[in-house]
Amino acid sequence: MTDPILLSARNVKKYYPIKKKGKSVLVKAVDDISLDIIKGETFGVVGESGCGKSTLGKVLLRLEELTHGIVHYAGENLINLSKPGLKGFRKKAQIIYQDPFSALNPKKKIGAAIEEPLIIHGMGNRAFRREKVLELMDKVGLRPEHRDRYPHEFSGGQRQRIIIARALAVGPEFILADEPVSALDVSIQAQVINLLKDLKQDEDLTFLFISHDLSVVEHICDRLAVMYLGRIVETGPVEDFFKTPFHPYSRALIDAVPVTDPSIALHHTILEGDVPSPINPPLGCHFHPRCIFRQDLCKGTMPKLRDLSPDRQVACHFPLA
Ligand code: ADP
Ligand code: MG
Numbered sequence: 001m002t003d004p005i006l007l008s009a010r011n012v013k014k015y016y017p018i019k020k021k022g023k024s025v026l027v028k029a030v031d032d033i034s035l036d037i038i039k040g041e042t043f044g045v046v047g048e049s050g051c052g053k054s055t056l057g058k059v060l061l062r063l064e065e066l067t068h069g070i071v072h073y074a075g076e077n078l079i080n081l082s083k084p085g086l087k088g089f090r091k092k093a094q095i096i097y098q099d100p101f102s103a104l105n106p107k108k109k110i111g112a113a114i115e116e117p118l119i120i121h122g123m124g125n126r127a128f129r130r131e132k133v134l135e136l137m138d139k140v141g142l143r144p145e146h147r148d149r150y151p152h153e154f155s156g157g158q159r160q161r162i163i164i165a166r167a168l169a170v171g172p173e174f175i176l177a178d179e180p181v182s183a184l185d186v187s188i189q190a191q192v193i194n195l196l197k198d199l200k201q202d203e204d205l206t207f208l209f210i211s212h213d214l215s216v217v218e219h220i221c222d223r224l225a226v227m228y229l230g231r232i233v234e235t236g237p238v239e240d241f242f243k244t245p246f247h248p249y250s251r252a253l254i255d256a257v258p259v260t261d262p263s264i265a266l267h268h269t270i271l272e273g274d275v276p277s278p279i280n281p282p283l284g285c286h287f288h289p290r291c292i293f294r295q296d297l298c299k300g301t302m303p304k305l306r307d308l309s310p311d312r313q314v315a316c317h318f319p320l321a
Pocket of ligand 1: 052054
């Protein structure tokens, strides 16, 4: 039996038309991405800043209209959803962003902030909602007396707990977490990651987890996709990926993770330079100008994403390992 697919994307593109020096050009933020997210898994998307991770998250949840392609959620084409259908989908699929402070109204007590989605979705009377808010606060490690405090009275980690409680309020099944711990101190990151892990078990959740930080992804994700300039360059189970990355970009990202044990030898594939502009990406393999393994073929021919084993794909003419 194959695992049930909760979200599937086929050939998804998101091009932003912008003006540059008076000319109309397209920013190819997401360029021809296909992926399947299996019910119950945490699917990671990694890559440097500007690779298109957030845009991918937005189009998969129809927070932005896509330029091309199809997204199915639980077998339903998201493009075809009516207004009530979309509201129902919004209840099932919640979002946690990087910056909890800007996501909270500074004038609203946090009890009211957590209650808000329950009111929007018409769930329960006042007494029910009051109980529910306390239950949610307990779930994320906040104390009852926190209910009547304002966002500025909390630390960054606690504020992200408030956001998580609010996301859970309506009983979602899918959560898009876009850099959910990137704004937090490293010591706090692990606590919030562990909370998300526990909640995933307890609440039967599926996650799309976006991060530029590979060590975070290694801790929480089951499978991942590596993005480079709007495209997926590698996918696979997290454990196999970290053991034997196939794409030189993946290798470079892994090598860039600070190692706490100095006796571990570093591979010398330091990633130099920035991600090129998605307006005018390099010909052939987008990564070739930064790739220390490039050959002539890479300069003229774009490699397709292909299966290297049943559960691993790579877009590289000369995969490693
Ligand atoms: P990431 O989340 O990986 O850092 P983003 O998805 O935010 O990447 O951005 C991908 C690319 O799309 C970037 O070059 C960014 O400047 C561009 N981009 C994102 N949103 C817009 C927009 N609304 N209009 C024009 N360009 C955009
Ligand atoms: Mg982003």
